[in-house]
Amino acid sequence: MTTLRLGTRRSRLATTQSQWVADQLEAAGHEVELVEITTEGDVSAQALTAIGGTGVFASAIRHALLDGRIDVAVHSLKDLPTAPEPGLTIAAVPVREDSRDVLVARDGLTLGELPQGSVVGTGSPRRAAQLAALGLGLEIRPIRGNVDTRIGFVTEGLLDAVVLARAGLSRLGRLGDATEVIDPIQVLPAPGQGALAVECRSDRADVLDAVASLDDADTRVAVTAERALLRALEAGCTAPVGALAEVVEGDDGLELSLRAFAGSDDGTIELRRSLVGPYTEPEALGARLAQILLDDGAADIEGTTTTATSRSEHVS
Ligand SMILES: NCc1[nH]cc(CCC(=O)O)c1CC(=O)O
Secondary structure, X not given: OOOEEEXXXXXXXXXXXXXXXXXXXXXXXXXXXXXXXXXXXXXXXXXXXXXXXOHHHHHHHHHHHHHOOOOEEEEEHHXXXXXXXXXXXXXXXXXXXXXXXXXXXXXXXXXXXXXOXXXXXXXXXXXXXXXXXXXXXXXXXXXXXXXXXXXXXXXOOOOOEEEEEHHHHHHOOOHHHOOEEOOOOOOOOOOOOOOEEEEEEOOOHHHHHHHHHHOOHHHHHHHHHXXXXXXXXXXXXXXXXXXXXXXXEEOOEEEEEEEEEEEOOOOOXXXXXXXXXXXXXXXXXXXXXXXXXXXOOHHHOOOOOOOHHHOOOOXX
C-alpha cells in the first residue's frame, strides 16, 4: 500500500506515542508520514472537565480519520471514550506500558512521608477520590496542563506533589522525576492506562491489515475488561472509577483478574471490588464487576459530572 498518514496531536506525549507506533509500522515494512492535528483541548486554557473531558482530544483526530485526511491515529486508550465510534475501529492495542500511577514529590518524598496538609495536584477525580480515601490528610488541588507542566508545579515549589501516569513519564524520558510508584492497592489506575489504541476506519481493510501485527492479545483482553466495566458504570453512576485487569495463571489455563474502585470525590465513600473470570470473556467480567459495584452503592455516589453531552468522557 501507499504511505500511511498517521495523525497526531502536537503535545510531546502524543508525538512520542505516535512516533513509537510509526517506528513499529516502519519496522514492519510500511512507509509512514506524521500529520499534526490541533484539537480544542490543546488550545483551551479552561479546565478539561468544563470543555467536555478528555474526549475533546479524541474527537478532532477521529474527524480526520472519518474525513480521510489521515489513515491511522494513535490515542492513549484511557483518553478514548468507551462508546464505539461508528465507522471506526481499534485496529491494534500494542503491548502495554506499566499501568500504575506515580508520585512526583518535593525532596524525594513518598505518599507515606508527605506531612499532613501537603498539597497534591491532580486534575483527575479518580486520583483525587483515592488520594482522599487514603486518610493521610492531603489537600487535593485541581490542576491541568501537560506532563512537563505538571512536574514543573513541584520543581518550582508551587505544589508538594503531583500524581501522574508512570507510562507518560516513561515515554517522555522523565521517570527519574518519580519519587514513588504508587501501589494499585492504594490508587488503581484509569481503565486503559498505559495502553495505546491504534484506530482506523473500519472499511480500510488495507490499513487494518498493516496495523494488525502491533496488537498484543493480553493487553487487548485486559483493557477490554477494564473498559467494559467503565462503560457499564457510566450508564449508572458518575463516580470516579479506577480499574486494573491482569492476566493470571489459573488451574485450567489463563484467567483474567479484575480489580475496581468507585468512590466519592472527597474520599468518604470508597468501594473496592474484584473478580476473576475466563480470559476469553473480558466483556462479561467487566460488566459483572460493574454490576456488583452498582448494587453495592456506586449508583448512589455523587461523582464529578462533566457536561450533559460528555457523560462518557472522563478526565482520568
Ligand atoms: N490524562 C492525560 C494522559 N493521558 C495519557 C497519559 C499518560 C499515558 C497513559 O496513561 O497511557 C496522561 C498523563 C497522565 O495521566 O499522567
